[in-house]
Amino acid sequence: MVAAHHRKWIGDRMTQTTTDQADQRIAKMTDKPPFWRDVRKLSWGFQIAVLSIVLFVLYILYNNVRVNSQNLGIPINFDFLGQPSGFTIPANPLRETQAVKHAFVQGYLNTLRVAVVGLLLSTILGIAVGIGRLSGNWLIRNLTRIYVEIIRNIPLLGIVMFSYLALVLSVLPKTEDSWSLGALFLGNNRGMTVPWITGSMPLFLGLVLVAGIIAWAVRTWRQKTSERTGEPGREMLWSVPIFLLIVFWGAVILGNGLTTPSLEGRKVEGGMTMQPEYFALLVALVLYTASHIGEIVRGSIQAVPKGQNEAASALALSSWQRMRHIVLPQALRVAVPSLGNQYLNLVKNSSLGFVISYFELVKVTSTTIGNRSPAVPAYMLMMCLYLATSLVVSALVNYANRRMQVAS
Amino acid sequence: MISAWLKKNLFRSTGDSILTVVAGGLLGYAAFRMLRFVFVTGRWTVIKVNLNLLITGAWPQEELWRLTTVILALAAMAGLFMGLAAKQTALEAADDDDVEPMTAGERARSLVGRLWPAAGTVLLLLLLTETAGPWLLVAGVIVVSAVGWFVGKQLPLKAKGALTGGGVVLFAVLIWFLTLGVSWNSWGGMVLNLFLAAISIVLCFPFGVVLALGRRSEYPIVRGICTAYVELFRGVPLLGLLLMANVALGFFIPRGLVPGNVVKAIVVFTLFSAAYVAEIVRGGLQSVPRGQLEAGRAMGMSPITVTRKIILPQALRNVIPSLVGQFISLFKDTTLAGAALGMTDLLTGGQVLTAQKEFRGQGLIAETLIFVLLLFWAGSFTMSQESQRLESRLGIGER
Known part of the structure; x- marks a missing residue:
């Protein structure tokens, strides 16, 4: 039905074309397009081409590294991480013999x-x-x-x-x-x-964290109370001293000091x-x-x-x-x-x-x-x-x- | 009148007054130290003696004419562009009734307000020189760019594309012309910084645009590759890349093809900046409404034509200020080439000066660094001011 309509349309337009030629054109239009005109295939072809170019470049780079390293007798693995470092860092416990x-x-x-x-x-x-x-x-x-x-x-x-x-x-x-x-x-x-703080640093940091959480909870509680009752909350007046007290006494108990x-x-x-x-x-x-x-x-x-x-x-x-x-x-x-x-x-x-x-x-x-x-x-x-x-x-x-x- | 201004701007409340007094005291002390350093205690002979070295590096005296020619050619080109841009602005202003044309006085004031750092620095440099050559060069630059400006005003607006293409070609020819005199691995000083920045900007911009388009493309593999590239280069420090190029680049390419330091630096700057340019351009692409693309497609344009003629012009226009910002930081980052690749650029060269025989051990590092940083500041500040002006003129963010 559609094809007949098309044939008539094309036949009317192109007075020189015979009906046969028109038929062929229609066949081309309704058939699946050839792969070089199929958008989906083209897009995948294009992407695969891009990917292979990128992979090829990466391979060439890798190969160059391999060949050059072989020629110079330099290994390309991570074994060097275990060897002694041979240098020291100012104000750092690293020793020359460490890896x-x-x-x-x-x-x-x-x-x-x-x-x-x-x-x-x-x-x-x-x-x-x-x-x-x-x-x-x-x-x-x-x-x-x-x-x-x-x-x-x-x-x-x-x-x-x-x-x-x-x-x-x-x-x-x-x-x-x-x-x-x-x-x-x-x-x-x-x-x-x-x-600075003396004693165990991780313990002290843990202490600060705990104190911070407690102070935060107190602050939230004061805020909630203030919202409920309409009284001023004074969150800072509560939470800051609590934080400082916990840190101070905690440090005393944990054996942290100040230098x-x-x-x-x-x-x-x-x-x-x-x-x-x-x-x-x-x-x-x-x-x-x-x-x-x-x-x-x-x-x-x-x-x-x-x-x-x-x-x-x-x-x-x-x-x-x-x-x-x-x-x-x-x-x-x-x-x-x-x-x-x-x-x-x-x-x-x-x-x-x-x-x-x-x-x-x-x-x-x-x-x-x-x-x-x-x-x-x-x-x-x-x-x-x-x-x-x-x-x-x-x-x-x-x-x-x-x-x-x-x-x- | 004055007391009202003081009350409103400096002493509104007790806290404000305390702030003013403290800040004023600090400022006064800093200004006193600074002025005393510049005019009394600073020993500026080291700069005066080595001015050539700082600006042109070890450029031989008999090849200086090449540099002069190139500077004049660039000035002419810049004049042409600005003339053309001025014509365009004038035409747009004629269309738009709201915009009042600037009077001569206003124009002069805006020029001084915009260009005082650059002009002041050039004047300082000229005052430090002892020969007439630089004065003649500056006069020549002014004359040539003025001539270019007037010629540019006569050109038709359509000439812009041809002029841009011609400019890029001319730039390449000029660099080739310079390398005939001095091979670029022995360049140094401010010329090296400017050259590295300019060539990397020219190269990284198209690459960045391609990456941005790739990252927004509908093809998943292309998108993945572009995203990986951008994230990879944005995640690592530039100095690390430069050091890697210095030591490890030789492994990645066949022996015998290892380029000189300048090429290494340009490659790294280009690859690195392209990732940042890509992110900026991507932002611009996202700011263009989708209807623009759909409208273009409905007109029967191919996706490539739509991108080239409709999307990109709008996207790039929206991100000009950020792009200029990126180019400024590229200009500043060229100093890393000196640190990582051992080139005597402006900053590293300035540091090396203090090791000269007659200046060694005198603690002149503050003098040289301040002078060098002043040059960088004048360049970057002028560029950023111009980009802000462009931003307000284009009306970005006001629609």
């Missing part, structure tokens, strides 16, 4: 040390800067703006080198004339010393000393990341509808309460994905410690390669560690993001 894998662990821990502390500090500083950028105070507004515009537009490597070579190594005094804040802080060009730095002639005794490389890297990373976080926080605060602030103002909330309870919670919700990106960057940027000989992952890897570890597997291992860290961080950020989104 390369222990060196990798220490390097990775050093990366985490600078990344985690940097993450906390740069978030605090970044939020302060972001709020300062929108402050009603002309001086604060412009100071934070100058800070952001300077730091954001110079290379991080320059900041790292400046903070190490020009500040920590040049400006800080020798040990005997250390800068001192009583028992709280001692600073010299051999390191920064702060009070404070003091200057004994030319040596610093007690406390915990941050290596100058660590300190310089930390300062540079925090300054750099905070300038980026500041811009993110500013953007997110501006994204909160103005009416929210005005409504809070109409309820006679103070400017601190408006920020703390109304604006920031909504702003940070917007900011989470971009903040996550900055945290990822921070972890990766900690690799710049390499340049000032801070023994983080990259520096450890290149040092073991200098000590006759095979380059390709060692770098592969390093890349995998970074990749895994990035994936974990972004999974955490995604989780936080999902948790913080308003249910729609």
Whole structure:
């Protein structure tokens, strides 16, 4: 029926074509198309072609590594992880006879040390800067703006080198004339010393965690009570002392103590000393990341509808309460994905410690390669560690993001 | 009047006043230290003596004419582009009644407001030189770009595509022309940073667009490959990749084909930045409503035509500021090439200066680093200001 209609249509249009030719054309149209015109087959063919090209390139790369390593007599396996590392890391218990894998662990821990502390500090500083950028105070507004515009537009490597070579190594005094804040802080060009906990660290961290959970529960209970009765909750007045009391007495029971730095002639005794490389890297990373976080926080605060602030103002909330309870919670919700990106960057940027000989992952890897570890597997291992860290961080950020989104 | 301003902006409440006093005190002290360093205690001879080394690296004196020619050619090209863009803006403004054309005074003020960091830095550099050559070069750049601007204003708007293509070809020819004089592995100084950044930007942009399209494609295998590539390169640090290129690249390619340091750096920068460009472009692609694609298809356009003529122009326009931001960070990241591959770029070269015989052991690192970072800052800051201006002019986020 349809075919007859088509034939008539085509026959009418093309006066030169015979009915036979029209029949053939129709047969072509109604039959299954040939494979080079079948969209589904074409798409699979195309994808298989792309895949095989990629696999082929990867195979060539692998083969080159194999052949080149054979020619040079270098193995391409991970046996080197068991061999002695042959180097030491300043202020680290690693011995030269310990295996390369222990060196990798220490390097990775050093990366985490600078990344985690940097993450906390740069978030605090970044939020302060972001709020300062929108402050009603002309001086604060412009100071934070100058800070952001300077730091954001110079290379991080320059900041790292400046903070190490020009500040920590040049400006800080020798040990005997250390800068001192009583028992709280001692600073010299051999390191920064702060009070620290003695005794078992894991136990202490567990204690802090338990105390935190209890304090949190008390805070929630006070909030609930306040909501039910209408009395002021005074959550902080309850939860903070409880937290401090539990930590204090827990530490006494667990045998944790406090050690404070003091200057004994030319040596610093007690406390915990941050290596100058660590300190310089930390300062540079925090300054750099905070300038980026500041811009993110500013953007997110501006994204909160103005009416929210005005409504809070109409309820006679103070400017601190408006920020703390109304604006920031909504702003940070917007900011989470971009903040996550900055945290990822921070972890990766900690690799710049390499340049000032801070023994983080990259520096450890290149040092073991200098000590006759095979380059390709060692770098592969390093890349995998970074990749895994990035994936974990972004999974955490995604989780936080999902948790913080308003249910729609 | 002044007291009202002070009260409103600095002393609104007790807390505010304390903040102002503390911050003002800190600022005053910092400014005092800074000014004293710049004008009194800083020893800037090391910069003055080594200015050539910082800017052009170990570029031989007799080959400098090549560099001069290239700079002038680039200035002419930039002038042409800006002239054409100005013409387009003028035409659009004529269509749009709301936009008042700028008066000459306003234009001059906006130019000064936008370009003072770059202009100031160039002036500082000129004041530090002791020969007339750089002054002549700057004058030449101004004249040539002005001529280019006027010629660009006469060109038809359609010439934009041809001009872009011509610009890329000219860029390649110019680099070849430069390498005739000095092989690029012995380049150094700021020229090296600019060159690495420019060539990597030109290369990573198309690659990134392809990756972004691949990541949004309907073919699962293509999508998987592009996603894996992007996530892989975004998950590892650039410095690690550069070090790996330095030590381990020789294993991945047949012996005898191992390239020089500059090629290694360009390859790494391109592969790395392409992943970031891809993510930015993907965001842009997502911002284009699906109806655009459907409308294009309904007009009987092929998917490729729809992408090329309808989707990409809108997507890229939406992400110009982020792209510029990425290119700025690429420019800043070129310093890592110095640290990882041992090239004497601006930053590493500046650090090396303090080890010269007549300057060794004098603690001049602060002086050189501040000078070097000032140059980087002027470049990046100007670029980011321009991209913000572009953002507000395109009205992104205001619709």
